[in-house]
Amino acid sequence: RILFCYLLSEETREALKTPTFDVWDWEPNEMLSCLEFLFHELGLVDEFHINPITLKRWLLAVQEHYRKNPFHNFRHCFCVTQMLYGMIHLCSLQEKLTRMDLTILLVAAVCHDLDHPGFNNTYQINARTELALRYNDISPLENHHAAVACKLLAQPHTNIFASLEPDVTQKLRRGMVSLILATDMARHGEILKGFNEKTESFDFNNPEHTGILKMVLIKCCDISNEVRPMSVAQPWLDCLLEEYFMQGDREKREGLPVAPFMDREKVTKPGAQIGFIKHMLLPMFEAVMKIFPQIEPVMVQPLRDAYDYYMSEQQVSRLTT
Ligand SMILES: Nc1nc2c(ncn2[C@@H]2O[C@@H]3COP(=O)(O)O[C@H]3[C@H]2O)c(=O)[nH]1
Ligand SMILES: [Zn+2]
Numbered sequence: 001r002i003l004f005c006y007l008l009s010e011e012t013r014e015a016l017k018t019p020t021f022d023v024w025d026w027e028p029n030e031m032l033s034c035l036e037f038l039f040h041e042l043g044l045v046d047e048f049h050i051n052p053i054t055l056k057r058w059l060l061a062v063q064e065h066y067r068k069n070p071f072h073n074f075r076h077c078f079c080v081t082q083m084l085y086g087m088i089h090l091c092s093l094q095e096k097l098t099r100m101d102l103t104i105l106l107v108a109a110v111c112h113d114l115d116h117p118g119f120n121n122t123y124q125i126n127a128r129t130e131l132a133l134r135y136n137d138i139s140p141l142e143n144h145h146a147a148v149a150c151k152l153l154a155q156p157h158t159n160i161f162a163s164l165e166p167d168v169t170q171k172l173r174r175g176m177v178s179l180i181l182a183t184d185m186a187r188h189g190e191i192l193k194g195f196n197e198k199t200e201s202f203d204f205n206n207p208e209h210t211g212i213l214k215m216v217l218i219k220c221c222d223i224s225n226e227v228r229p230m231s232v233a234q235p236w237l238d239c240l241l242e243e244y245f246m247q248g249d250r251e252k253r254e255g256l257p258v259a260p261f262m263d264r265e266k267v268t269k270p271g272a273q274i275g276f277i278k279h280m281l282l283p284m285f286e287a288v289m290k291i292f293p294q295i296e297p298v299m300v301q302p303l304r305d306a307y308d309y310y311m312s313e314q315q316v317s318r319l320t321t
Contacts, residue, residue, distance in 0.1 A: 072116035104175035111149035182215035270314035
């Protein structure tokens with residue numbers, strides 16, 4: 001196996017800081033190099049004495065532990081992490097959060113869907129899979145992603161935290177696990193409510209406040225495809241629907257309940273996005289906007305534009321059918 005060693009141009013380094021970055025333009029090796037670069041550039045390699053070779057091995061192992069699903073694959077992991085990097089720059093998070101918090105966020109983003117099987121928690125629970133059994137139906141997938149992440153960190157050759165004191169490692173690991181668990185959309189309402197209660201008098205020195213902010217940030221990045229330019233976002237919607245329909249078809253074959261949004265007989269692209277943008281994306285990004293108003297032109301406006309686009313698409317299809 002050859003270790004990736006792709007040199008990023010100055011143009012790519014700058015482009016990585018914005019949500020307009022074309023995430024479809026890169027080979028897996030190049031995405032690995034970009035991720036490696038982020039850890040160096042944010043000063044995390046220096047701060048936590050990460051062995052640069054271990055960082056490469058860890059990233060390779062991470063990549064190998066993402067399956068080739070239509071949506072929940074290594075490129076999705078890359079997108080979430082790149083969007084986080086964009087938000088770190090846009091919101092000057094390097095000045096507001098500690099390097100510890102930034103590391104927790106970045107490692108969690110990279111690991112947050114590890115070994116995703118392509119079928120969601122509802123399927124795991126209804127089909128009584130190994131994962132649902134192991135985790136007693138409680139966020140089975142997210143618990144699994146976090147457990148795989150911890151397994152990689154427990155192996156010496158991929159342990160990027162090997163040179164740290166046990167109490168520091170434990171803090172990083174706990175923080176990472178809590179953020180991965182926060183990506184279960186079943187907890188969306190609870191997390192957003194907790195965050196909204198703090199935005200009025202947000203305090204970056206209060207760990208309870210920064211704790212929930214980190215959860216909201218990783219959640220924003222996780223569902224941020226529609227923040228991206230339409231040419232980048234559209235193929236992601238195709239990937240998501242392909243994965244959803246595969247689950248819907250399997251549920252029909254196995255006699256399990258099928259959610260309407262996974263039923264290829266019922267779903268349209270505007271139908272899939274209008275409600276998601278209105279009820280999930282906009283309320284969360286508008287909440288973040290209260291603390292970071294600078295995200296409005298760069299992240300919130302594209303969401304509003306995407307909403308308007310899908311509304312007009314829906315109109316057109318209603319008029320033509
Ligand atoms: N309808 C819709 N759902 C999305 C979109 N992006 C993410 N999601 C859903 O939000 C979920 C977030 O957690 P997961 O990554 O496990 O799975 C994701 C999808 O089920 C989107 O653009 N549209
Ligand atoms: Zn995800």
